[in-house]
Amino acid sequence: MVTTNLELATNEIITLTDAEKEHVKIIGDTYKKLSDLICTQCGYCEPCEQEVNIKQSLKQLIHWDVYKWDMAKRYYNMIGKSPMFPGKNATACTECGECEEKCPQGIPIIEKLKEAHEKLAIKE
Ligand code: SF4
Ligand code: SF4
Missing domain, CATH: 1.10.287 (Helix Hairpins)
Structure with missing residues (x-):
């Protein structure tokens, strides 16, 4: 387009x-x-064997990178802690690469997950 x-x-x-x-x-x-950043939330990359919530992690990364939306950090940190945000965060990724093979957007998911955690994880 x-x-x-x-x-x-x-x-x-x-x-x-x-x-x-x-x-x-x-x-x-x-x-x-x-x-390059745009995850369409199609879900083809999931499920992940390690239960990483890929869609939610990448969604919040976009919210942060594009809109600098403060809630992005809050939502990323709710992964695994609320029924609304099931699964695990990026730290559970073992870099098996299965999700990347399934992504029609060609998103470097492993790298983006690391980036999401770096930018969004709230250190306690
Ligand atoms: S590379 Fe990481 S996120 Fe992707 S399927 Fe493997 S463990 Fe899951
Ligand atoms: S397959 Fe790619 S575009 Fe679709 S949800 Fe997963 S990362 Fe996003």
Whole structure:
């Protein structure tokens, strides 16, 4: 979708100024960068044999990275402690790699889980 929109925006029929074209390019690059992060919550990567709650961990990582939402830390730390957040947090990952093979987005889940724990775990 980003590629199509960029093609449309740079089409000669649509007259954009150089500044506007540059602006469109910057927006496109930003979206491309962010799209590496985007977990669609499809759930194909689960279940994890170690019961890691992958979806919830990545969801809260996005909430933190994109929106700097304070509740992201709170929700990540509720994994395994509330029926609303079942399973285990990222520390239970044994890096078996099974989830990564199943993710249609090609998300480096193991690396993202580590990142989620680093950024979101509340040290007690
Ligand atoms: S790599 Fe980690 S999160 Fe993924 S299936 Fe294996 S143990 Fe679970
Ligand atoms: S399969 Fe990939 S996109 Fe789907 S929930 Fe798992 S990490 Fe997210």
